[in-house]
Amino acid sequence: MARYADIAVNLTDPMFQGIYHGKKKHAPDLDAVISRAKSQGVQRMLITGTSLSESREALEMAKRYDLHCTAGVHPTSTSEIDKHPQGADACFQELEQLIEADRGEGGSKRIISLGEIGLDYDRLNWSPKETQLRHLPRLLLLSKRFRLPMFLHSRTPESHVDLIKAMRDAGWVSPFTEGTGAGEKEWVGGVVHSFTGTTEEVKELVDMGLYIGLNGCSLKTAENLETVKTIPLDRIMLETDAPWCSITTSHASHPFLPPTSSSVYIQRVNKAEKWQEGQGVKGRMEPADVAVIAEVVARVNGVKVEEVIQAAWGNTERLFW
Template identity: 60%
Template sequence: MQFADIAVNLGDGMFQGKYHGKQRHPGDLPAVLERAREAGVTRQLLTGTSLRESRIVLKYAQQYNFHSTAGCHPTSTTEIDKHAGGEDAYFGELEELISTDRGEGGSKRIISIGEVGLDYDRLKFAPRETQLKHLPRLLLLSKKFGLPLFLHDRHPEAHADLVRILKEVGFGPDWPGGVAHSFTGTIDEMKELVDMGLYIGINGCSLKTQENVDVVKAIPLDRLLLETDAPWCSVTTSHASYKHLPKDLVVVEKVKPEKFVEGKGVKGRNEPAEVVVIAHIVASIRGEPLEKVASAAFDNTMRLFYPGEVKNLKESPLW
């Protein structure tokens, strides 16, 4: 089986052994990536959450033969107004990063616009007005560059605003699609996004409550994507989905940060290899074979993010 992890924060300091600004152990990124390869994770999409992070993950994508997103997370949108040259300069630099990579002679590692969207759960980082102000321009980068959207949709009111603005900017069949990543909304919200032609990304944060579990059951298989959001969003014993995790499944053997051992993972830090854990849980929740879920999610990933590489996949129209 092959697995694709569509959300990896490879630029996070945890992979360099840093937690809350403190060095707890040596960086072990090469070992993390090797564990992912051994687990069958052949595709990783690295998440750009700001102009700076988009630059960082692009370099990692080039170095390790992955791909990345470029955008500005809703909780980071205050940096657009604080940019030395203002909003136009910020967008100018972001567009230059994308166009240089996508243009002639570029590495063509940036394959999605994101992370962009709305988050009303963490307004202390960016007021609602700031998020709403910049969202249309961020969304329109998808159509400008012909790249699918990597969306953040957190909070019922944020969902309503996101859907409204997507429609206002003209999102439709002539756009390259997208995914609502780390989805935590309701069944009705999920169906609304699917009806718009979007995919739904599931990780540990999508599996906390019984309502989350019910949503996972209802996602059409041809709209399902899997992710870790590493190093975040691990599945824990408090999650309603935990009972669906096979008791003998150990994808990454882990120790505490202060007892770090070369070749082992770290407790409390999610890894891209653990998308296999998400696949097992989702398959159990849905009552479907692991191979069926893993294959469908991988094929969906290829259709959305790697359409030029799709070969011998059953046609699955977006609209």
């Protein structure tokens, strides 16, 4: 059986407790979701931490299910740092303590990446640009302090430009960057997840030695597909961003989906309220669906799916495990 790693699963999302838009639709089925993924060959799952509270929840979930997680503050959650009852410094101290406890003697060492961190100028109603930029350097330095690979978020071209600048200002210069003199010891690497950028961005990220995570959102438009073709296989990682980023009929990648008879699909009900035990829900991605993403990426690139699966597995192992 093929080995898959899903580097982005939001398993703390209420959908896996049967709650959609604040309404209870069915019984919690997280146990079944994880079991389906493992039976599909998904041997690695990285639960995303998007805030201090969710990083705590992700860590407890990783311990419970023998998985791994990130710890960090998503750019759209950076406003929460300032709202901490004891102030921003206390928020950072608690995040550091969470990581230290996990890495320390007797710790589980489940936190294997610093993230989700980065910039998002598309959703400034959640956190203003100034707030994101103010807290990003300190978050980047946590990656350096704990020597944890970065799990990065960048949604717009402007976000990309400022993220690269912030990384360089924080001293994150890849040893692959010619003439920097930076050594391997200083570079922990990272991945820009849920990538939706341009071919120019691909080149800059790859030249920096970063990996690129692909999911359904990375495969929406014809331009996206042309960009995906430019990403070297030794820089690709696969993800679902479950429960988000499903491939719909309006996506340019829809014709590249494998036939419905393929074993990579899981059974789904059309509506959440019609959920039955042992089935998924239409539109709700699960980590088992990383096999579908692998098929689409392979078809878009015109290569065997085994090549994509093996490359992504090796890339993920090198960065995180």
